[in-house]
Amino acid sequence: MLHWLSSWLREIILVILLASFVDLILPSNKMQRYVKVVISLFILMTILSPVVSLLKVEWDFEQLNNEFQLEDINTNGYEPMSNIVEEGETLKGKNEQQTNQIVQTKIEEMVYTQLVEQMSLAVQSVNVDLSIEANNEPKVNEMTIILKSQTETNSTLDASEIQPIEEVQPVVIDIQLNDMGENDLNDVDEQSNKAGETTEEMKQLEIEVTSFLVSQWDISSDQINVIYESQHGL
């Protein structure tokens, strides 16, 4: 400000000095009046120059306002913009993680209820591995379903009286046929027979569960793992 004022004053003083020099040099005749008028216009112009520059500039008020606000922020001891942006990024990352987790548990619950209600299965737990794609859409990477082993389901049947499991057994009728064949072939005793029965059942169930989940969740069968609790335990 002071610098600008001093330069303006210096300009005025020098123009006036110049004008007086010219006045001295001038031929002392009729021309003098005209020359004096023009030189006085020059002096007037120099004095008015700040006004002219003010009128020439088209003020961008929004930008000026922004600059003032920025100045305010800087002088009031606020954090610099970069820090705020960084913090925002970390918060966003946390938020994404949380949503990811929530979606994961939701999907697990949904799969669990679907399996229990629609397929009448005794499901121990469902694990879903989620990943967020580039377009912010969650994608199921892997689905692990842990089923209660058949023997256990029978025991839990009495305990928690899950009626639908009764209906599973008629579905497995053909497997019993296979078992009969196995029975004939291997000629093993009851317990091992039962074990064989369960594995066949397991395979059948695995296929059923997998196809059900593939149709319901639009994922490929490689992504689905069906594990029996007993196997899992082993």
Place this chain on the structure above:
Amino acid sequence: MEIIQIVGLGIIATILTLVIKEQKPLFAFLLTVFTGVIIFLFLIGKISSIIQLLEKLAEQSNIDMVFLKTILKIIGIAYIAEFGSQIVRDAGHESIASKIELAGKILILYMAIPIITVIIETIIKLLPT
């Protein structure tokens, strides 16, 4: 001591002109013109140093060089018009001398046109519409 040279030159030229004027007025006129030109040539070196000083001043103070150039042009126009009109007046042609002066005045005002427009525009903008 250039002033003595110039004054001596002027006096001798005047005497010669007075002598010749009786016989050949045309040569007397030519002698006057030449004397004026020679005196001006004497001064050219000094004038250039003065102009250089002014330019230096203007550069140091960040004055618009347009200002200085216009002022110098105006001075030049004034001088040349003065010189021509006086010589013509001495030759006894008052009307031509006044025309030369008129041309000089108009050219000086023509030089001032840009400044006048800027000032008028500024004043009009300052006034509330």
